[in-house]
Amino acid sequence: MTHDAMIDEWYPVGLFSQLDTNARKTALMGRPIEVAVEAEGHARVTSGDGRSLPVCVRYGHVWSSLGKPQKDLFAIPEADQPGRTLVDVGVIRVRCSPLRAVENFLDIAHFPFVHTDILGAEPHTEVQDYKVEVRQDADEVWATQVKFYQPQAAKSASGGITTEYMYRVPAPTCCVLYKTCPPRPGEWDVITLFVQPLAEDLCDVWPWMALFDDATPMTDLIHFQQTIFLQDRSILENQIPRLLPLDPGMEIPTRADLTSVAYRRWLKRHNYTYGAQLVAQ
Amino acid sequence: MPARTPVGPIALWRSQSGRAAASADRCPHRGMRLSHGFVRGEALSCIYHGWSYARAGNCLRIPAHPGLAPPETIRVPTHEVEECDGVIWVAVGEATAQPPRLQGVVPLRSLTAHAAVAAIEAAAGAKAGVDGFAWQPQSKLQIRLLLVPQGAEETLIHVLLDDDSSLSQRIAASRAVETLRRTAEDLETKATAP
Ligand code: FES
Ligand SMILES: [Fe+2]
Numbered sequence: 426m427t428h429d430a431m432i433d434e435w436y437p438v439g440l441f442s443q444l445d446t447n448a449r450k451t452a453l454m455g456r457p458i459e460v461a462v463e464a465e466g467h468a469r470v471t472s473g474d475g476r477s478l479p480v481c482v483r484y485g486h487v488w489s490s491l492g493k494p495q496k497d498l499f500a501i502p503e504a505d506q507p508g509r510t511l512v513d514v515g516v517i518r519v520r521c522s523p524l525r526a527v528e529n530f531l532d533i534a535h536f537p538f539v540h541t542d543i544l545g546a547e548p549h550t551e552v553q554d555y556k557v558e559v560r561q562d563a564d565e566v567w568a569t570q571v572k573f574y575q576p577q578a579a580k581s582a583s584g585g586i587t588t589e590y591m592y593r594v595p596a597p598t599c600c601v602l603y604k605t606c607p608p609r610p611g612e613w614d615v616i617t618l619f620v621q622p623l624a625e626d627l628c629d630v631w632p633w634m635a636l637f638d639d640a641t642p643m644t645d646l647i648h649f650q651q652t653i654f655l656q657d658r659s660i661l662e663n664q665i666p667r668l669l670p671l672d673p674g675m676e677i678p679t680r681a682d683l684t685s686v687a688y689r690r691w692l693k694r695h696n697y698t699y700g701a702q703l704v705a706q
Numbered sequence: 707m708p709a710r711t712p713v714g715p716i717a718l719w720r721s722q723s724g725r726a727a728a729s730a731d732r733c734p735h736r737g738m739r740l741s742h743g744f745v746r747g748e749a750l751s752c753i754y755h756g757w758s759y760a761r762a763g764n765c766l767r768i769p770a771h772p773g774l775a776p777p778e779t780i781r782v783p784t785h786e787v788e789e790c791d792g793v794i795w796v797a798v799g800e801a802t803a804q805p806p807r808l809q810g811v812v813p814l815r816s817l818t819a820h821a822a823v824a825a826i827e828a829a830a831g832a833k834a835g836v837d838g839f840a841w842q843p844q845s846k847l848q849i850r851l852l853l854v855p856q857g858a859e860e861t862l863i864h865v866l867l868d869d870d871s872s873l874s875q876r877i878a879a880s881r882a883v884e885t886l887r888r889t890a891e892d893l894e895t896k897a898t899a900p
Pocket of ligand 2: 529540653657
C-alpha cells in the first residue's frame with residue numbers, strides 16, 4: 426500500500442452520546458476498528474490487530490486516526506459560543522468516495538435541482554461570483570461571499586431569502602459551512618460535514634450543527650438535515666467514476682465550481698489521495 | 707432511462723416531440739448519470755446541476771450561468787437511434803445499415819436473463835441473426851426474439867409476437883419465454899459450474 430498523507434489525519438468514528446462499553450464495530454480506510462466509551466467516560470478506539478489508536482472527543486464525535494496526527498483536531502470556535510443548539514444529526518452511509526461527499530457539500534449550484542423548493546428553486550439558478558482562497562496560515566480552503574436565493578434556507582426560515590455562505594475545508598474529509606442565521610442577523614449558523622472514510626469508495630457521513638435556533642424541536646432539526654443528505658446521496662451514488670478525479674480534463678468545471686477546483690488542487694498538492702482517481706480513464 | 711450496450715451504459719430518452727435519442731450515461735460536468743435526468747422540450751437535463759443537452763449532444767444551457775452560451779466543446783457523446791416497428795435501435799459506432807424491418811409483429815415484453823446469448827440460443831435451438839430469431843415453442847405460437855448482451859453474463863430478451871395474436875396467445879408466449887429463460891439460466895449454471 427502506498428503511503429497516503431491522509432493516514433495521519435483525524436476522522437470521526439462515532440457519536441460520543443451514542444457509544445457505551447459495547448464496542449461499535451466499524452472501519453477506517455479499509456481497516457476494521459472498534460470504538461467504545463468506557464464506564465469512566467473515556468473513549469477508546471482499537472484497530473483490528475489490537476493496537477490502541479489515537480483518540481479525541483470533539484463536536485459531539487469521537488475522532489481517531491490510523492497514523493500519527495501531527496496536530497490537534499481543527500478548531501471551530503463557534504462550537505463553544507453560548508446560546509447555540511448543538512445537533513448530532515447521526516450517520517448516513519454513502520457508497521461513494523469520501524472526497525466526492527465533501528465536494529458535493531461545497532457545491533451550491535445543485536440546490537435548485539437536488540434540494541428543490543428547500544435550498545433552491547428554478548428559475549433562481551444563477552451562481553454569482555464568490556471568492557476562493559487557500560489560507561496559508563491555517564492551510565485551509567475557504568470560499569466566501571457565496572450568495573444564493575433559497576425558498577427555505579433553514580428550519581427557522583419562513584419564505585424565500587438570499588442566503589450568504591462561507592465554506593471552510595480544514596481537513597481532507599471535513600467541511601465547515603457558515604450560513605446566514607435568520608433569527609440572529611450578524612451571526613452565522615454552523616453546519617459541518619464530517620466524513621469517515623470506510624473505504625476509498627464507501628463512507629459514513631456525520632453532519633453536525635451548532636445553530637442559533639431554540640424554537641425548532643431537535644427532532645425537526647435532525648429530520649431537516651437528514652432529508653437534505655438523503656437527496657445528496659441519490660446523486661453521490663450515481664456519479665461516474667466513484668472516485669474523485671484529480672486530473673483536470675476528466676470533468677468540466679465552470680466559474681461556479683471554483684471551490685471544487687481549489688479543493689481538488691489542495692488535495693493533490695498535499696497528496697491527500699485516498700478516494701481520489703489520479704489518472705484519467 | 708438507462709440501457710446497457712456493448713459500448714457501455716447509455717441514457718435513452720424521448721424528446722417532447724417524440725423523438726428517441728441516446729447519449730453516454732455520464733454528464734461531462736461532474737460525472738452524474740444522465741439517465742437520472744429529466745426531459746424538457748427537445749433537451750435532456752442532468753439532475754445534478756441542470757446542464758441540458760440537445761439530441762446531438764451539445765450543451766445548450768448551464769443554469770448556474772444563465773447569461774453564458776455554453777462553448778461548443780462541452781458535449782456528451784451520442785449514439786444514432788432509429789425507431790421502427792415498435793423497436794428502438796441504438797447504433798454502436800457508425801451505423802452502416804438501417805435496422806432490420808420486423809413487419810407484422812408487435813413488441814410484447816422485455817426481460818433479463820442471467821445467461822449469455824449462447825445459452826439462450828442453445829435453449830431455444832436457434833441461432834440469432836441481426837433480426838434475432840423466430841422461435842416456435844408450440845404449434846400456433848410464432849415468437850420473434852431479439853437478444854442484447856448485457857455484459858458477459860446477462861442478456862436482455864425482447865419478445866415480439868404476430869400483431870394479430872389473441873390475448874391467450876400473448877399469455878402463452880410470455881410463459882414460454884419465461885420457461886426459456888429458466889432453461890437457459892440452468893444451462894449457464896451447468897456450464898460455469900466447476
Ligand atoms: S453533473 Fe451534470 S450538470 Fe453537473
Ligand atoms: Fe446537497
